[in-house]
Amino acid sequence: MKKILKRIGVAVGAVIVLGLGALLYIGMSDIPSYETEAIDFQAERSPAAIARGKKLVLMLCVNCHLNRETGKLTGKRVLDAPPEFGEIYAPNITQDRKYGIGDWTDAELLYLLRTGIKKDGQYAPPYMPKFPTMADEDLNAVIAFLRSNDPMVTAASIPDTPSAPSFLTKLLCRVAFKPFPMPTAPIPLPDTNNLVELGAYLAHNLDCFSCHSADFATNNYLNPRRSKGYFAGGNKTFDEQGRVKRTPNLTPDKETGIGNWTAEEFINAVKYGIVKDGPALTYPMMPYVHLTDREAGAIFAYLQTIPPIKNKVERTVYE
Ligand code: HEC
Ligand code: HEC
Structure with a gap:
């Protein structure tokens, strides 16, 4: 009897140690990374696409990325992120090659906006939205605008403030929030007459x-x-x-x-x-x-x- 109890005790102890180990691991590790797929994409940059992209960016991105002091998408603290997610800053997404996204390709931007996986493979946590069902033409427009000469996106060498994601964010990014698959078929715009x-x-x-x-x-x-x-x-x-x-x-x-x-x-x-x-x-x-x-x-x-x-x-x- 004593032996059995001792074995159970050892087993329970082992589970606790493993559990604590896993928590410690998640707490100390970073947001997970994934393999990136190389996709082929070059945005079509007509004036119409850039204008459409500006309208979309004004509705979908400026809340977080527009800094009121610079008047550009140099990033700022995301105040409406749930506090339990940690202290979150939206990065500089102007064309600056060092601090912004000047060295990202159009394909890398598209891949992030669709799947949530950044250029370096790391997953962008839920406070950066993804656009898995947006029409190809609309995402093309967003990227065309980010590459345009609009003063909101031209290079500004302002460094990012690093985010401090909480343990909860790291845990959720391992168990609940996963990248979306890259769509396998074209996504058309809706019929605007309907x-x-x-x-x-x-x-x-x-x-x-x-x-x-x-x-x-x-x-x-x-x-x-x-x-x-x-x-x-x-x-x-x-x-x-x-x-x-x-x-x-x-x-x-x-x-x-x-x-x-x-x-x-x-x-x-x-x-x-x-x-x-x-x-x-x-x-x-x-x-x-x-x-x-x-x-x-x-x-x-x-x-x-x-x-x-x-x-x-x-x-x-x-x-
Ligand atoms: C609710 C706030 C929020 C909105 C809205 C938002 N973003 Fe973000 N974005 C973030 C945060 C926070 C990050 C950093 C994510 C991380 O830490 O991995 C980010 C990261 C990025 C990055 C990666 C930059 C880098 O240097 O790693 C790009 C590109 C980007 N966002 C573009 C956009 C675009 C384009 C839109 C609109 C279509 C948009 N974001 C809307 C908060 C937001
Ligand atoms: C970031 C979260 C968020 C997004 C995105 C958002 N809303 Fe809202 N919406 C709210 C909140 C919060 C309120 C209540 C605001 C208040 O009480 O001052 C609200 C209020 C409203 C109301 C008023 C309803 C009432 O009963 O008074 C309407 C209508 C509405 N939203 C429509 C929309 C539409 C349409 C969209 C997309 C184009 C949208 N919202 C996008 C958060 C959001």
């Missing part, structure tokens, strides 16, 4: 669903409609002071969602932050002034077609 189809594309690729569903951790980025609580809100986001702000329900439920809204009310909220009965919308809900009324209206038309979900989210307004 309002609902255009709206679905924008609602998914401008990241509306990502904030407005139940939780970042249960979002399905490859197939957004399969996200938990798809567009029913309640997700925990943070304002610029790091205070929690739950996202509203955008499903067509008449009581708790936007089933009673008109297209015009929706457009005013999305483009200008104006809501009919309450103070203006604030960070992290940015005014999407660059959307045309037709585009914002298309998102509304699409949202009216999705399943209504009853989920009451109280609006948090801080003084």
Whole structure:
């Protein structure tokens, strides 16, 4: 009997030591790296592509990468990253060869934006968004803009502040967040004559669903409609002071969602932050002034077609 107990004791001890060893290993190691695939891609840099790319970058990247002091994409502290992720800084993505992305190829940029794997193979944690379902033409436009002569992206030799990702971030990047596969077939733009189809594309690729569903951790980025609580809100986001702000329900439920809204009310909220009965919308809900009324209206038309979900989210307004 004693012998058995002793063996069990040794086994339990071994498991604890191995467990602690694994934790220590994750804590001391870095975010994981992956093999990179060499892909063939050169952005087509027409003036139209650059203009389209600027509009996308203004909606999708400036929140984190635009530094208000330099007026350029030289990076800054990401204030709305959940504090449990650590202290996070978005890097310089101007064309500077030393501090920016001047020495990245178009293909390396495309590979990162699709999969989340950086030039050196390291995975970019969840606070850097990925674009696995965006149309090829839109990603081409983003890259064309990053390579353009626009003052927002021309070289600025400002060094990055290194991020300090927490243990949790490192752990999640080993067990939960993995790179997305590189698409194997072309991804076309939606049919812009079809309002609902255009709206679905924008609602998914401008990241509306990502904030407005139940939780970042249960979002399905490859197939957004399969996200938990798809567009029913309640997700925990943070304002610029790091205070929690739950996202509203955008499903067509008449009581708790936007089933009673008109297209015009929706457009005013999305483009200008104006809501009919309450103070203006604030960070992290940015005014999407660059959307045309037709585009914002298309998102509304699409949202009216999705399943209504009853989920009451109280609006948090801080003084
Ligand atoms: C929510 C904040 C956020 C948004 C929005 C965002 N990024 Fe990032 N980005 C980051 C952070 C943080 C990193 C650093 C990731 C890491 O530590 O690996 C990063 C890394 C990068 C890098 C790698 C740079 C390097 O030197 O390693 C590129 C390129 C990049 N982002 C481009 C973009 C583009 C283009 C967009 C818009 C389409 C965008 N990012 C939107 C936060 C963001
Ligand atoms: C970074 C997270 C985030 C993203 C991305 C985002 N939202 Fe929001 N949204 C919020 C938050 C938080 C609020 C509440 C803001 C407040 O209370 O001041 C909000 C509020 C709204 C409201 C007001 C709803 C109401 O009941 O008052 C609408 C409409 C809306 N968002 C639509 C959109 C659309 C459309 C997109 C994409 C183009 C989008 N949001 C992208 C976080 C986000």
